[in-house]
Amino acid sequence: MNGNDQDRPVSSADTPSGVGEAHFRALDLPLAGLRIVTTRPPLHWFGGVDFDFATEMAEELRALGAAVFELDVRGFIFPNRDYVKAITQELRSFRPDVAMSLPNATYALLCCSGQGNIFADILQIPVIMLWDHGLLQLPRWCLSPLPDTPSQSTTGSIQKLREALNHPLYHHYSPDSGHMMAFDRLGILSRDKVKVFLQPAYPNFVKHGYRVVDRSAFRTRVAFAGNVYLQASRELPFRDEPVLTEIEERVLARKQERLTDSLWDLITAEIDQVNRPVREQLRLAPDCTFFWSFVHDEIEVVGNTRVRLAVLGGLKHEYDFFGNFIEPKSADTLRSHYNIRLRKSLDYFTELPLLFINSDVIVDVINLGYNSGISPKVMGCLACGGLILFDYKEDFHRALGDVGNQVMYRNIDELNGLVDLYLGDGRRRRDVSRYLQHRISTQYSFGKLCRRILVEEPVWRGVG
Numbered sequence: 001m002n003g004n005d006q007d008r009p010v011s012s013a014d015t016p017s018g019v020g021e022a023h024f025r026a027l028d029l030p031l032a033g034l035r036i037v038t039t040r041p042p043l044h045w046f047g048g049v050d051f052d053f054a055t056e057m058a059e060e061l062r063a064l065g066a067a068v069f070e071l072d073v074r075g076f077i078f079p080n081r082d083y084v085k086a087i088t089q090e091l092r093s094f095r096p097d098v099a100m101s102l103p104n105a106t107y108a109l110l111c112c113s114g115q116g117n118i119f120a121d122i123l124q125i126p127v128i129m130l131w132d133h134g135l136l137q138l139p140r141w142c143l144s145p146l147p148d149t150p151s152q153s154t155t156g157s158i159q160k161l162r163e164a165l166n167h168p169l170y171h172h173y174s175p176d177s178g179h180m181m182a183f184d185r186l187g188i189l190s191r192d193k194v195k196v197f198l199q200p201a202y203p204n205f206v207k208h209g210y211r212v213v214d215r216s217a218f219r220t221r222v223a224f225a226g227n228v229y230l231q232a233s234r235e236l237p238f239r240d241e242p243v244l245t246e247i248e249e250r251v252l253a254r255k256q257e258r259l260t261d262s263l264w265d266l267i268t269a270e271i272d273q274v275n276r277p278v279r280e281q282l283r284l285a286p287d288c289t290f291f292w293s294f295v296h297d298e299i300e301v302v303g304n305t306r307v308r309l310a311v312l313g314g315l316k317h318e319y320d321f322f323g324n325f326i327e328p329k330s331a332d333t334l335r336s337h338y339n340i341r342l343r344k345s346l347d348y349f350t351e352l353p354l355l356f357i358n359s360d361v362i363v364d365v366i367n368l369g370y371n372s373g374i375s376p377k378v379m380g381c382l383a384c385g386g387l388i389l390f391d392y393k394e395d396f397h398r399a400l401g402d403v404g405n406q407v408m409y410r411n412i413d414e415l416n417g418l419v420d421l422y423l424g425d426g427r428r429r430r431d432v433s434r435y436l437q438h439r440i441s442t443q444y445s446f447g448k449l450c451r452r453i454l455v456e457e458p459v460w461r462g463v464g
Contacts, residue, residue: 029065030455036061037069037096037119039107042077047325049348053103053202053376056349060203060447061100066454069094076111076118084113091123098126098460105129105172106141109164120169126460128453129172133369135179135264136300138165139292146293148237153283153290161188171460173453175199177395178262178371186286195459198399199374200446201383208353208384209437218346218355222319222419224312224363225346225355225377228305230330236297243278247271248298255303255368256310260392260410262371263303267295303368309338311365311391314412317419319363322346322355356386360429361422363415364390382407382440387433389418400439406432 038058041050058068069091075083099119101108108127111118119127131138139157140146142164147153165172165188172194174180184191238244251266271284271291283290312319318341324330325345334340346352356362367375372394381388389407397404409415422429442448453460 030451031061032065034066034098034454035069035094035096036066036454037071037091037094037099037123037125038102039100039111040070040072041103041107042074047348050103050107052349054107056203057100057102057446061450063203064447064450067094069096071111071118073107073110076113079113081113084118088118088122091118096123096125098128098454099123100128101130103130104132104137105134106132106137108170109138109141117167120167124169126169126171127167128460129170131172131174131176131179133176133179133367133373134174135176135182135371136292136296136369140296143289143292146296147290148293150238150241150281150283150290153288153293155287155289157289157292158186158188158287165189166193171195173197174373175395176370176373178264178373182264182371195457196395197449197452198395198444199376199379200444200449201379201440202376202446204349205353205356205380205383206441206445206447208357209441213354213357215358218322218343218351218358220320220355220359221423222315222317222361222363223322223355223359224308224319225322225352226308226364227324227326228308228330228334229301229327230305230333231327233302233305236301238294241282243274243282244294247274248302251298252303252306255307259307259311259412263299263307263368264295264371267298299368304365307368308365311412311415312340312363313338314416315363315419316416317423322352353380353384356381356384356388359386360426361419362386362388363419364388366390366393379440379444382433382436383445385433385437387422387429389415389422399444400436403432403435403439407436 038054038061040054040058043051045051054070058070061068071087071091075087099108108117108119108129113122115122119125139161142161143157172189174194174196175198177196180191180194180196183189183194247267247270251263251270254266255261255263271279274284279285284294285291312321321334321340321342323345324334324342328345331342334342346355362381364377366378370393374390374393374396378388378390378396387407389409392408392410396408407418409418
């Protein structure tokens with residue numbers, strides 16, 4: 001989409017005398033008159049999920065009254081000078097008030113040319129930077145390419161991250177207070193430069209909660225939906241370094257004993273205990289690029305695989321496993337070695353909501369890339385009216401209060417107790433899911449987040 005007038009919602013300049021922005025706010029169009037440029041990821045990245053997320057988030061902004069220009073980021077990722085020149089002219093004609101990096105802050109950081117970032121440096125407009133699990137995602141892109149082995153590591157990571165993230169026109173929002181504290185402790189980005197939010201429910205899942213749907217599709221008693229990475233875990237390039245393997249084993253053993261502990265905290269604490277000369281030899285200081293490569297792979301690849309399989313292996317009830325679209329070739333191993341009843345990989349937007357709605361209980365282990373926050377999967381399930389049980393996260397408890405304890409577990413025994421409770425008491429299951437569905441849909445939707453950021457707390461305008 002471009003900035004042509006036909007793409008622009010009616011504003012006060014287009015309406016009859018006496019009918020202006022206030023009129024459209026009364027019609028629940030709080031973003032009327034606001035011109036926003038958003039990022040559109042490459043179609044096939046992460047199985048197309050990021051593209052679909054960004055598309056529906058842009059549509060939600062339009063539904064709230066904004067004029068939206070969706071910027072295809074491929075011309076920046078795969079540098080195309082002619083594209084950058086042409087799209088810059090189109091954006092100047094569109095006259096955006098603000099940019100939003102969708103579905104997360106990574107994509108705005110990728111929109112750079114020889115003159116700097118297209119939003120902050122060329123157009124000189126404020127940029128709303130919505131993090132996902134930013135503590136691992138942002139360094140992965142800002143320091144790209146990350147090295148595979150310690151010998152390939154370079155220094156200067158902290159300064160590079162400071163320079164990349166501290167632009168005065170970047171307005172950072174994190175769904176994880178633990179990430180904010182970690183960046184602050186490392187001297188990368190001060191906590192007072194980041195605002196916290198609870199991960200929102202995206203529009204598609206909120207809408208499914210109010211639709212008449214097929215009640216037989218993907219009918220299950222207990223289900224898990226997600227990914228594990230068996231092959232990638234085996235093939236990590238630093239597998240031949242015994243000290244790194246020992247760190248991995250000690251950390252994962254502690255994590256499985258104490259599910260509520262952040263894997264980031266466990267890994268960094270373990271690294272601090274390593275003999276200093278060995279630490280230096282293996283480039284395990286945060287100023288070294290290999291540190292970020294190692295920690296990312298241990299958490300996102302190995303951690304998610306080992307901890308999820310351990311929790312699922314501890315379930316007393318049979319369950320159906322949906323997903324694993326990242327590694328479809330691991331299906332036979334999951335069946336033969338882990339006795340997993342593997343079902344199909346679901347389309348995130350058309351099929352996953354039906355699983356949420358038609359399952360008695362969804363069991364989840366939050367992506368270990370989060371320290372204290374939750375993933376969009378949790379909010380999507382609850383917004384649909386499903387019931388999801390997940391490992392305790394402080395940010396969710398802080399936002400929702402004690403009702404959060406009815407869907408969060410601290411160990412496998414608690415998880416099994418909650419599964420037994422809800423499978424045995426259908427009325428309680430419905431009462432809890434309906435209450436949380438109402439809270440999420442009315443207080444923590446993406447639309448509500450947009451109102452907060454763009455209207456109620458418009459710090460990007462230099463006020464608030």
